[in-house]
Amino acid sequence: MRDVAIIGIGQTKVGEHWDTGLRHLALEPLLAALHDAEMERVDALYVGNMLSGELTGQEHLGALVADFAGLRGIEAVKVEAACGSGAAALRMGYIAVAGGMADVVLVVGVEKMTDMLGPQATSALAMAADADYEVAQGASFVAINGLLMRRYMYEYGYRQEDFAPFAVNAHANGMNNPYAMFHISVTPESYARARMIADPVNLMDSAPICDGAAAVVLAPAEWSPSSSAPVRIAASAVATDAVALHDRRDPLVLEGAALSAYKAYEQAGVGPGEIDLFELHDAFSIMAALSLEAAGFARKGEGVRLALEGEITTQGRIPVATMGGLKARGHPVGATGVYQVVELVQQLRGQAGANQVANARVGMAQNIGGSGATVITHILERA
Amino acid sequence: MRDVAIIGIGQTKVGEHWDTGLRHLALEPLLAALHDAEMERVDALYVGNMLSGELTGQEHLGALVADFAGLRGIEAVKVEAACGSGAAALRMGYIAVAGGMADVVLVVGVEKMTDMLGPQATSALAMAADADYEVAQGASFVAINGLLMRRYMYEYGYRQEDFAPFAVNAHANGMNNPYAMFHISVTPESYARARMIADPVNLMDSAPICDGAAAVVLAPAEWSPSSSAPVRIAASAVATDAVALHDRRDPLVLEGAALSAYKAYEQAGVGPGEIDLFELHDAFSIMAALSLEAAGFARKGEGVRLALEGEITTQGRIPVATMGGLKARGHPVGATGVYQVVELVQQLRGQAGANQVANARVGMAQNIGGSGATVITHILERA
Numbered sequence: 175m176r177d178v179a180i181i182g183i184g185q186t187k188v189g190e191h192w193d194t195g196l197r198h199l200a201l202e203p204l205l206a207a208l209h210d211a212e213m214e215r216v217d218a219l220y221v222g223n224m225l226s227g228e229l230t231g232q233e234h235l236g237a238l239v240a241d242f243a244g245l246r247g248i249e250a251v252k253v254e255a256a257c258g259s260g261a262a263a264l265r266m267g268y269i270a271v272a273g274g275m276a277d278v279v280l281v282v283g284v285e286k287m288t289d290m291l292g293p294q295a296t297s298a299l300a301m302a303a304d305a306d307y308e309v310a311q312g313a314s315f316v317a318i319n320g321l322l323m324r325r326y327m328y329e330y331g332y333r334q335e336d337f338a339p340f341a342v343n344a345h346a347n348g349m350n351n352p353y354a355m356f357h358i359s360v361t362p363e364s365y366a367r368a369r370m371i372a373d374p375v376n377l378m379d380s381a382p383i384c385d386g387a388a389a390v391v392l393a394p395a396e397w398s399p400s401s402s403a404p405v406r407i408a409a410s411a412v413a414t415d416a417v418a419l420h421d422r423r424d425p426l427v428l429e430g431a432a433l434s435a436y437k438a439y440e441q442a443g444v445g446p447g448e449i450d451l452f453e454l455h456d457a458f459s460i461m462a463a464l465s466l467e468a469a470g471f472a473r474k475g476e477g478v479r480l481a482l483e484g485e486i487t488t489q490g491r492i493p494v495a496t497m498g499g500l501k502a503r504g505h506p507v508g509a510t511g512v513y514q515v516v517e518l519v520q521q522l523r524g525q526a527g528a529n530q531v532a533n534a535r536v537g538m539a540q541n542i543g544g545s546g547a548t549v550i551t552h553i554l555e556r557a
Numbered sequence: 558m559r560d561v562a563i564i565g566i567g568q569t570k571v572g573e574h575w576d577t578g579l580r581h582l583a584l585e586p587l588l589a590a591l592h593d594a595e596m597e598r599v600d601a602l603y604v605g606n607m608l609s610g611e612l613t614g615q616e617h618l619g620a621l622v623a624d625f626a627g628l629r630g631i632e633a634v635k636v637e638a639a640c641g642s643g644a645a646a647l648r649m650g651y652i653a654v655a656g657g658m659a660d661v662v663l664v665v666g667v668e669k670m671t672d673m674l675g676p677q678a679t680s681a682l683a684m685a686a687d688a689d690y691e692v693a694q695g696a697s698f699v700a701i702n703g704l705l706m707r708r709y710m711y712e713y714g715y716r717q718e719d720f721a722p723f724a725v726n727a728h729a730n731g732m733n734n735p736y737a738m739f740h741i742s743v744t745p746e747s748y749a750r751a752r753m754i755a756d757p758v759n760l761m762d763s764a765p766i767c768d769g770a771a772a773v774v775l776a777p778a779e780w781s782p783s784s785s786a787p788v789r790i791a792a793s794a795v796a797t798d799a800v801a802l803h804d805r806r807d808p809l810v811l812e813g814a815a816l817s818a819y820k821a822y823e824q825a826g827v828g829p830g831e832i833d834l835f836e837l838h839d840a841f842s843i844m845a846a847l848s849l850e851a852a853g854f855a856r857k858g859e860g861v862r863l864a865l866e867g868e869i870t871t872q873g874r875i876p877v878a879t880m881g882g883l884k885a886r887g888h889p890v891g892a893t894g895v896y897q898v899v900e901l902v903q904q905l906r907g908q909a910g911a912n913q914v915a916n917a918r919v920g921m922a923q924n925i926g927g928s929g930a931t932v933i934t935h936i937l938e939r940a
Contacts, residue, residue, distance in 0.1 A: 175657055195689060218795075227681075228610050232688035234639040237797040237813075237930035241804070247816055249795035250931065251645045254635040256617040262634045266649060273656010274558055298610075305615035306578060412601075412632035414620040421624070430620075433630055547620035548633065 178271045178407045179398050180554065182211025182391035183516040188355040188504030190288040191385040196230050197242040199387045200284040204243050207280065207389035212399040216391075217276035219243075219250040222263030222283035223508035228298040230286055239282060249276075255412075256302030257457060258543030259283065260388070260511025261550035267392045268410045268552075277393060283512030284387040295383045299507065302544040304418035316380060316458075318419055318545050320372035323460035326426055327374065330475040334374045337459040338365040339481035341378040344456060344495040347488065348502025350528040353513075355384050355504035378501075379459040386506030388513040395557070403523045408444070408536070409553035411437035417547040426475075431468035431540060434549035438538070439470075442553040446470035449553070450534040451493040451521055453514040455542035456500045465540060466492070469551075493531050496521060511541030515552060522556040561654045561790045562781045563937065565594025565774035566899040571738040571887030573671040574768040579613050580625040583667040586772040587626050590663065594774035595782040600659035601632040605646030605666035606891035607639055611681040613669055622665060632659075638795075639685030640840060641926030642666065643771070643894025644933035650775045651793045651935075660776060666895030667770040678766045682890065685927040687801035699763060699841075701802055701928050703755035706843040709809055710757065713858040717757045720842040721748040722864035724761040727839060727878040730871065731885025733911040736896075738767050738887035761884075762842040769889030771896040778940070786906045791919070792824035792936035800930040809858075814851035814923065817932035821921070822853075825936040829853035832936070833917040834876040834904055836897040838925035839883045848923060849875070852934075876914050879904060894924030898935060905939040 184206025191199060200221070208214065219240050227233040236250035255262035260283030267279040287295045296316070300309045303318060313321075326332065341360045348354035360378055368376040398404030415430030416422050422429065439445055446469060454469075456462035463477030471492045472480040485491040497503055497517040500510060518537040520526045526534075534556070541550045567589025574582055583604070591597065602623050610616040619633035638645035643666030650662040670678045679699070683692045686701060696704075709715065724743045731737035743761055751759040781787030798813030799805050805812065822828055829852060837852075839845035846860030854875045855863040868874040880886055880900040883893060901920040903909045909917075923934045 197689075224616060225610070227608070227684050230688060231684055231692065233607060233637060233684040234686075234800060234927055234930060236638055236645075237926065238687070238800050240797050241799050241930075245797075246799060247796055247813070250638075250797050251648075251795065252637040254616060254637055255619055255633075262619075265634075266652075269649075269653050269656060269658045273652060273658055275652045275656055301610050301614055301616040303617075304621070305613060306580075309614065412634065413630055414623050414628075414633050416624045416629060417617060417621050430630070543620065544617055547617060547624075 175272045176274060177395035178268055178392055179395040180390050180405045180519050181393045181398050182207040182213060183519045184210060185353050185388040185513060185516050186386055187353045188384050188386035188506055196226055196232055196284065196286045197238055199286055199385060200239045200282050201243055203387050203389040204280060204282050207391045211391035213278055213391055216245055216248055216278050216280050218270055219245060219248060219280045220263040220266045221252045222260035222512060223252055223285060224254055224256055224259045225285060225287065225298045225507065230289060255548040256543030257507045258511060258541045258548045258550050259508040261541030261552065264512060264515060265410050265412055265550055268407055271392045271394060279392045280389060281392065281512060282387060282389040283509035285506035285508040286385045287383045287506060288385050307418045316372040316375055319458040319460055320375045322425060323374050326460055329426060332478050335366055336478050336482060337379060338362045340456060340459040340462045341365050341501055343487050344499040344501040347496055347529050348498025351497040351503060354498040354502050355382060356502045375458060381457045381500035381505035384504040384506050386504055386509045388509050388516045390512060390515060404557040405519050405522045406555045406557050407552060408555040409438035409441035411441065411551045413437060413549050415547050417544055419545055428464045428468040428546040430546050430549040431465055431542065434551040435469040438551040438553050444536060448536055449538045451496050451531045451537045453518055453539040454494050455540055456495055457505055469540065488529055488531050496526065496529050496531060511550060514539040514541060518554045522554055558655045559657060560778035561651055561775055562778040563773050563788045563902050564776045564781050565590040565596060566902045567593060568736050568771040568896060568899050569769055570736045571767050571769035571889055579609055579615055579667065579669045580621055582669055582768060582770045583622045583665050584626055586770050587663060587665050590772035590774045596661055596774055599628055599631060599661050599663050601653055602628060602663045603646040603649045604635045605643035605895060606635055606668060607637055607642045608668060608670065608681050608890065613672060638931040639926030640890045641894060641924045641931045641933050642891035644924030644935065647895060647898060648793050648795055648933055651790055654775045654777060662775045663772060664775065664895060665770060665772045666892035668889035668891040669768045670766045670889060671768050690801045699755040699758055702841040702843055703758045705808060706757050709843055712809060715861050718749055719861050719865060720762060721745045723839060723842040723845045724748050724884055726869050727882040727884040730879055730912050731881025734880040734886060737881040737885050738765060739885045758841060764840045764883035764888035767887040767889050769887055769892045771892050771899045773895060773898060787940040788902050788905045789938045789940050790935060791938040792821035794820035794824065794934045796820060796932050798930050800927055802928055811847045811851040811929040813929050813932040814848055814925065817934040818852040821934040821936050827919060831919055832921045834879050834914045834920045836901055836922040837877050838923055839878055840888055852923065871912055871914050879909065879912050879914060894933060897922040897924060901937045905937055
């Protein structure tokens with residue numbers, strides 16, 4: 175097994191790209207990543223995407239994107255793991271390079287969600303849940319997270335407003351990220367005034383429906399170009415859990431996230447204390463809290479307390495959503511896992527501008543499919 | 558890179574499984590394959606599937622199938638490459654084992670297409686074509702293959718009835734396969750009477766819409782159990798081409814299939830002359846003809862002639878569809894590539910019953926996404 179580095183990154187501003195088709199959306203960050211990597215040759219392309227079939231009537235994105243990018247002929251497939259599809263595609267690329275099957279691999283996460291009406295995207299997203307036992311009961315993803323958040327508040331005695339720091343932090347960081355969807359400030363007061371979506375989940379607790387694409391280029395670590403600091407993939411791990419919430423031993427413990435994180439810690443030879451920043455899967459505030467707990471940054475029931483104590487900001491003990499996270503940068507589902515890793519690379523290279531985490535050397539990204547059923551964790555390290 | 562073997566196989570009878578859900582459908586061959594492999598431990602699961610989101614409202618099959626199979630926690634994702642999804646999943650499993658990332662990998666191909674009305678499956682299948690430039694013009698897959706077949710007849714002077722041997726051979730072989738959907742004999746006469754679907758493609762030129770699932774267990778070659786002859790993966794290759802037919806240099810040359818086959822020949826150190834049988838992607842008769850040509854078994858324009866000369870039967874020079882192929886065994890799209898490989902293993906183990914190809918030692922399977930845009934080729938070898 176060879177050491178693998180991320181030698182190029184690219185990203186598109188997340189938003190509503192009404193005038194841009196799926197393949198065009200994928201192309202921009204793909205070319206930017208190749209340019210950043212100073213690389214023209216590619217052995218394989220892995221595309222992370224969840225909803226192109228349902229929302230744009232197009233499957234078969236591997237060949238489609240490869241051809242449109244001028245890479246006709248190369249190996250190309252799509253990888254799907256619900257909202258974890260982006261990092262799952264990265265994981266495949268990592269396996270191919272680490273194992274010696276390929277030298278240069280492109281990973282592109284792309285999702286186009288806004289050509290459709292809101293209700294359709296919501297019902298498409300529900301395909302990440304258990305169709306027979308959750309969705310058939312009318313549970314959308316917002317509803318499932320509403321149940322989780324309500325239970326968390328009940329078990330640990332939190333109030334709804336205690337969740338505000340997740341949105342406040344994400345939006346404060348998003349303000350300085352030109353690729354973020356939102357450049358609006360959120361305060362505890364505006365959080366409290368936000369429209370309720372699925373009580374107790376309000377608008378500021380939820381990541382938006384949007385379009386976006388991001389890309390990275392992987393290669394053996396010794397191939398890193400001279401122009402940017404090499405960033406090594408120190409760990410790559412996937413773990414699963416039950417898809418349906420009611421099948422879990424404890425709905426407030428993301429066992430898949432814990433398993434995935436601890437597999438990654440073992441591979442990288444580090445523990446939570448050595449992680450300088452954590453790009454977590456804050457699709458909903460409750461997911462951010464549970465992720466912090468599962469990955470060992472807070473004890474059970476104390477993820478929200480960590481946020482209340484100011485420890486998740488770029489100056490805190492464990493900075494999260496440092497470029498805006500799913501909430502403010504946006505959550506184009508199949509692309510999100512790649513955005514997270516692109517942002518980690520920005521931080522580890524020292525290219526994160528006003529949001530730079532001081533002396534960031536080791537960063538972790540965790541991309542979650544469904545309400546915790548597929549969890550992909552990557553730990554990156556500045557060489 | 559380690560040598561990889563297929564140490565277990567499992568398959569479900571292809572058909573209309575109205576009483577079986579998606580996860581149940583996947584479970585039966587999965588357990589059969591583990592049993593066949595004499596294996597309980599699994600490191601990862603790759604699921605090949607194309608249409609579960611569109612047709613059953615369920616994405617996220619990696620975690621769903623893993624959990625239902627009692628494998629909660631393991632690494633599991635879905636791989637999609639249109640009708641080539643099954644072999645694309647196998648390819649991922651191969652990369653993981655060959656590169657040393659995993660020791661024991663389960664690959665399951667599953668597709669459930671018959672819960673819906675015919676038109677819906679046809680429009681879902683069209684998502685393998687180019688949504689913007691083919692499907693928007695009203696071209697379904699049957700129509701695209703109709704155009705191809707018409708052009709082939711025009712260029713090379715064939716008549717429609719010259720394509721009959723593909724259906725005759727597939728159905729003759731399917732008669733002896735208990736897992737095949739159809740156990741009906743097709744003659745040149747019944748072929749000539751078959752209902753026209755998209756002129757000149759008739760019902761006997763087209764593979765059926767159906768449900769099915771198949772599974773294999775991969776492991777390092779030295780792990781093969783003693784109870785069955787070890788079958789080694791001698792080559793695994795993927796290549797792509799333009800998704801839209803009109804973007805190809807010559808619509809009658811499957812460049813992706815040729816590239817994929819020749820990459821595989823190079824890896825395995827064999828040529829077409831050393832392949833004892835070829836499980837090709839006969840979704841349509843014209844695809845069978847073009848595949849034979851692309852893989853070097855017939856010259857350009859002579860694929861149909863090869864069939865007319867009787868060379869594609871189990872006694873011929875290059876037996877194809879030896880257990881019924883996509884036409885008679887059936888074509889549950891995301892499962893097909895795994896069925897093909899399961900059948901190769903049956904042949905190489907000498908377990909193919911009345912359809913046994915004498916002294917089969919090297920077999921090739923080729924699974925095609927779309928009208929030739931993603932082509933995955935595997936060459937298996939009896940050790």
